Amino acid sequence: MSNGISRILIIGAGQAGAWAAHTLRQNGFDGTLAVVSNESQVFYERPPLSKQVLAGEMDAASTLLFPADAIEAMNIEWHKPDTAVAIDRERKEVRLASGKVLGYDKLMLTTGSRARVPVKAWAELDGVYTVRTLDDARRLGEELEPGRRMAIIGGGWIGLEVAATARKQGLEVSLFELGERLCARSVGTDVSDFLYRLHSDQGVDVRLSCGAIDLQPAAGGGVELSLAGTPAGRFDAVVVGAGAEIASELGREAGLETTSGLVVDACGRTSDRDIYAAGDVAIHPELGYCIQSWANAQNQAISAALSLLGQETPYADVPWLWSDQYHCNIQILGAAGNGEGTEIRRVCGNDQVSFIRLDADNRLESLIAVNDPKLIKLGKRWIKAGMQLPPEMLADPAQNLMQLKP
Known part of the structure; x- marks a missing residue:
């Protein structure tokens, strides 16, 4: 028991959840540590998904954040695959989709984000993919055969990384971006121009300001893509890289203070002093918006976990992320x-x-x-x-x- 805390519950088993659990155990918490994950595969890195995993150069075991025996030694009470659907803050309980009800002394929300699919019907089409989980990367990787045609919707970092991986595997790649430039939300015009030249020089057909996109099943298989009602071609696979949705609904529906994500102080506390948050779902305490990066998920989670144990550790890291392309x-x-x-x-x-x-x-x-x-x-x-x-x-x-x- 640490500071009277006997049971900690973590919702989410990605980068932030993994580092929160690791930090709690490494800093003396010996009570019950429960983790809820909507995936069977847990505590793995996401950056390789659009690159090495997609290309078949890295297997699942190589993506683990910690060695398998180290994860086993954390003595975690796992609830996977399962999904947290409601928090009862008065009772200090979390209800899962399976019907289980889990109690907690302290709760850590590391629910992250999910791939955004602008048109709900697209998710039901054969040949349409997102790249957010290990299973996503494995499924899409089966499409990476030389000579096949791939369309990518969205000119952000994920879309560009998938484009680079697919071109290196010998696919014909067309990239469709609704905006006037690539990665417009995170970089200036000069960098967008550099990225455009980089991909064009590698043979990607980059189409900016492309107009409204429609996807339909193609006769004989694949996906037919149209722009503003005009057919733009048939593709063997379409990857939707249209950004991410912050998975803040669990905390929001429980009445926690929320803007674009869960509002936290410098130590990761939400508006409920017994509930902490870190990673994609949590607002950066100084910048005032969510940071979706590997480093932020890790370091904010470490700060929040230490603070939860009574070791006040303010988090104010400068955002840092990277992308490998060609x-x-x-x-x-x-x-x-x-x-x-x-x-x-x-x-x-x-x-x-x-x-x-x-x-x-x-x-x-x-x-x-x-x-x-x-x-x-x-x-x-x-x-x-x-x-x-x-x-x-x-x-x-x-x-x-x-x-x-x-």
């Missing part, structure tokens, strides 16, 4: 600001370019680096130190930026 490792640090400041493009080679944004005081606001992980590490230190940086030096590839090491 020969490019693309890392993103920071968040877009208010539009005031300086934008810098640092070109160190055809495959090594960085997009740097400074605020009005020449402090680093965001950094997107292609094939330059050392610059990202340096950028993290600049942000932590609040350093004022010289724009001319950042723009000059001949300058060694290690001279700016805090």
Whole structure:
């Protein structure tokens, strides 16, 4: 028992749920630790799904966040596959779809997010896929045969990663984006242009501002795709990469404070002091919106788990995520600001370019680096130190930026 807590219940067994459970056990919680998961496969990484798993280069065991024996040693009371459908905050109970009712002293919500499918009927069509779970990646991987035709709906990170994987496997790929540019929600115009050229050069047919999309079963198999009522071709597989929906309904229906996700303080507490949240479902306490990234899910969960045990650990990490596409490792640090400041493009080679944004005081606001992980590490230190940086030096590839090491 820790601080009078004998039973902790975690809803969700993804990145955040796994690190919450691991942190609780590693920090002395020896009471009952129950985890509810709507998947049979638990505690695995999602970033490889659209890349190595999809390409058949990584099996399920290789995606585990911890060795199987380490997971076994956590002594978890599993409820899987099952789904939490209601929280009774007065009784401190959670009702599951199976009819089970689980009690708790403290509750951790790590329900994450799910793939968004804009048209409900699409999910019922043979040949239409999303990439959110291990099973999703396995099913889609069976379609990756050279010469087959794939359509991708959505020009965000998942859509682009699937496009890159499919092209490397020899498929013909067409990508359809309703907006005027790729990844418009997370990057500026220069980065969108870079991504467009990257995929076009690799043979992807990228169609921006494509108009209304309709999907119908094709005669003889596959899916017929139309744009604004005009046929655009038959495809063997269609991948819907139209963003994600935050799975906050469980907490919202229980009366927890919610905006785009569950509102939490710096220590992961929701508006109910006995309920914590972390990962995709939880609002970043400083930025005020949900961050969907591997690093955020892990580190916010660690902070919340320690705080739940009475070790107050505020979370304020700067957002950081990455994407591997073809020969490019693309890392993103920071968040877009208010539009005031300086934008810098640092070109160190055809495959090594960085997009740097400074605020009005020449402090680093965001950094997107292609094939330059050392610059990202340096950028993290600049942000932590609040350093004022010289724009001319950042723009000059001949300058060694290690001279700016805090």
